[in-house]
Amino acid sequence: MTYFIVAIFLIVIGCFFYRGYKNTHSVVINDIKVEEDPQIDKNTPLRILHISDMHIENISITPEALYKELKGKAIDIIAITGDFLDRKRSIPRLVPYLETLNKLNPVYGSYAVFGNHDYVLRNPNFTRLKELLNEYGFKTMQNENERIIVDGKSFNIIGIDDFSTNRSNLIKSYEGLEEGYNLVLTHDPNIVLEMSGYHFDYLLSGHFHGGQIYWPKPYHLVKMGKLVRMNMVKGLQEYNGRQFYISEGLGQTGVNIRIGSRPEITFHNLQLSPEQNNKLAINDTNIAG
Numbered sequence: 001m002t003y004f005i006v007a008i009f010l011i012v013i014g015c016f017f018y019r020g021y022k023n024t025h026s027v028v029i030n031d032i033k034v035e036e037d038p039q040i041d042k043n044t045p046l047r048i049l050h051i052s053d054m055h056i057e058n059i060s061i062t063p064e065a066l067y068k069e070l071k072g073k074a075i076d077i078i079a080i081t082g083d084f085l086d087r088k089r090s091i092p093r094l095v096p097y098l099e100t101l102n103k104l105n106p107v108y109g110s111y112a113v114f115g116n117h118d119y120v121l122r123n124p125n126f127t128r129l130k131e132l133l134n135e136y137g138f139k140t141m142q143n144e145n146e147r148i149i150v151d152g153k154s155f156n157i158i159g160i161d162d163f164s165t166n167r168s169n170l171i172k173s174y175e176g177l178e179e180g181y182n183l184v185l186t187h188d189p190n191i192v193l194e195m196s197g198y199h200f201d202y203l204l205s206g207h208f209h210g211g212q213i214y215w216p217k218p219y220h221l222v223k224m225g226k227l228v229r230m231n232m233v234k235g236l237q238e239y240n241g242r243q244f245y246i247s248e249g250l251g252q253t254g255v256n257i258r259i260g261s262r263p264e265i266t267f268h269n270l271q272l273s274p275e276q277n278n279k280l281a282i283n284d285t286n287i288a289g
Contacts, residue, residue, distance in 0.1 A: 019259070020213070020255075020257025020258055020259045021256060021257050023257065023258040023259065023261075023262060024058075024060040024252055024256060024257065024258050024263060025060045025061070025263075026262050026263070027060075027061050027065075027069070027250070027262065027263045027264070027265060028248075028262045028263065028264050028265070029069060029264075029265045029266070029267070030264060030265070030266045030267070031266075031267045031269070032236060032245060032266055032267065032268045032269065033045075033269045034202060034236075034243060034268060034269065034270055034271070043151070043271070043272075045269035045270055045271050046076050046077070046150055046155070046269070046270045046271075046272060047073075047074050047075055047076045047077075047267055047268070047269055047270075048075075048076065048077045048078075048079055048183075048204070048267065048268040048270065049070070049073075049075045049077070049078045049079070049104070049106070049265070049266075049267055050079050050080075050081070050204050050245070050247060050265075050266045050267070050268055051078075051079075051080050051081075051101075051247070051250055051265055051266075052080065052081040052082065052083065052115075052187070052204075052205070052206025052207075052247035052249050052250065053081075053082070053083040053115070053206045053207070053209055053247065053249025053250060053251055053253075054080070054083065054084050054085070054094075054097065054249075054250050054251045055083055055084075055085065055086075055117065055249070055250075055251030055252055055253055056084060056085040056090045056093045056094050056097070056251065057085060057086070057087060057090050057251070057253075058251050058252040058253065058256045059097075059250060059251035059252075060251070060252075060256075060263060061250065061263065063096040063097050063099065063100045064100075066097065066100050066101075067100045067103065067104075069265070070100075070104055070265070071103075071104070073104075073267070075104050075105075075106045075107070075267075076106055076107045076108050076150075077106050077107070077108050077109065077110070077111065077157075078101055078104065078106045078109075078110040078111070078138075079110075079111050079112070079185050079204055080101075080110075080111070080112040080113075080138065081112075081113055081115070081185055081186060081187050081204055081205055081206045081247065082112075082113050082114050082115025082116075082117075082118060082162065082186075082187030082206060082207075083115035083116065083117040083118060083187065083206065083207070083249070083251075083253075084114075084115075084117075084118055084129065084133075085117065085118070085121075085129070086117040086118065086120040086121065087120075087121075088121065088125045091125065091128060091129055091132065094129075094132065095132070095136075098132065098133065098136035098138070099136065101136070102136045102137050108148050108150065108155075109137070109139060109148070110137050110138045110139065111138065111139050111140075111141060111146075111157055111159065111185060112133050112138040112139070112140050112141070112159075112185075113140070113141050113142070113159045113160065113161065113162075113185045113186055113187055114130075114140070114142065114161065114162055114187065115162055115164075115187035115188070115206070115207065116162050116164045116165045116187065116188070116207075117253070118162075119162065119165050119167070140159075141157070141158075141159020141161075141185065142159065142161045142167070143159070143160060143161045143167075143168070143169040143172040143173045144158075144159055144172070144173065144175075145157060145158040145159065145173060145174065145175075145176070145177050147177075147178055147180065150272060151272070153180070153181065153272045153273075154178060154179060154180030154181065155180055155181045155183065155272065156177055156178065156180045156181065156182045156183065157183050157185065158173050158174065158177070158182060158183065158184045158185065158200065159173065159184075159185045159186070160173045160184060160185070160186040160191055161173075161186075162186075162187045162188055163186065163187070163188040163190050163191040163194075164187070164188040164190070164207065164224070164225070168186070168191055168194075170191075170194070170195065170198050173198075174198055181201050181270070181272050181273075182199055182200045182201050182202075183200070183201065183202050183203070183204070183270070184200045184202070184203040184204070184244075185203075185204050185205075186203065186204075186205050187205060187206060187207050188205065188207045188225065189203070189205035189206075189207060189208075189227055189232070189237075189244060189246050190224075190225035190226060190227050191205075192227075192239050192242070192244055193226055193227070193239070196240065200242060200244075201242070201270075202242075202243055202244065202245075202268070202270060203242070203243075203244035203245070204244070204245050204247070204268070205244065205245065205246050205247065206246065206247040206248075206249050207224070207246070208221055208224065208227075208228070208233045208234060208246060208248075208249075209248055209249045209252065209253070209258075209261060210233060210234035210235075210246075210247075210248030210249070210258075210260075210261035210262070210264070211233055211234070211260060211261050212249075212252055212253070212254075212257075212258055212259075212261055213255075213257065213258070213259045213260065213261075214233075214259065214260030214261050215259040215260045218233055221233060227246075232246065233246060234246050234247075234248050234261070245266065245268065247264055247266060248261050248262060248263065248264040249263065249264065250263050250264065250265065251263070
């Protein structure tokens with residue numbers, strides 16, 4: 001009888017892991033329409049392709065399959081919000097994915113920020129990762145910003161470095177920023193809780209993997225910041241009247257399974273008003289290590 005119970009238990013566990021592994025191959029592409037101001041003219045939206053947490057060591061989509069899913073789609077900006085990899089030997093495996101994304105030719109360019117796993121790499125390997133991203137057309141942003149003009153409108157891309165490893169510096173990230181639509185790219189979304197004095201219109205992040213194993217609840221995330229305790233771990237969220245998105249990520253860490261979550265790629269459709277008057281309010285808070 002004991003052997004029978006053990007056998008049943010092992011079968012159930014085996015099915016659990018098998019199903020979880022199969023889920024890692026079920027990539028979801030979500031099209032997000034950010035809530036619009038009814039006073040804004042409904043012009044063609046600015047479309048942002050957002051990918052987070054690729055974790056090349058445990059990514060279940062091939063570069064060829066990724067290109068098949070994305071080719072021919074309208075893409076204005078590509079944004080990757082960190083956690084590319086955390087092992088030196090994985091760096092060459094990133095190349096075909098960067099080649100794929102480079103072929104998509106976004107109208108206004110490609111941008112990337114780093115996550116906590118990227119910083120596991122020590123120099124010169126981290127520098128090698130950064131240079132590789134730059135080589136394939138990604139502007140890497142570590143507490144800095146860049147202004148572009150979209151149909152005559154000012155659009156600010158603000159790259160805030162990883163909050164979970166104490167690398168975020170809001171003063172530096174917003175330094176010299178001009179008026180315009182403010183899009184923030186960052187890895188750990190917990191930074192939104194520290195941004196009361198720093199304006200953003202929309203923020204893209206990742207970090208939580210949607211729980212990765214979200215069954216029955218993602219209790220294992222409890223040490224990953226206040227947002228988890230506020231039940232904000234994936235999807236479109238709002239805090240203090242400002243919207244932000246937490247990607248479920250494209251790869252996995254630890255055990256290569258997903259339960260109650262899926263690998264995710266998102267398109268975000270942003271409507272820009274004719275005149276952006278988002279003058280940032282700078283305070284003396286400095287979120288830094």
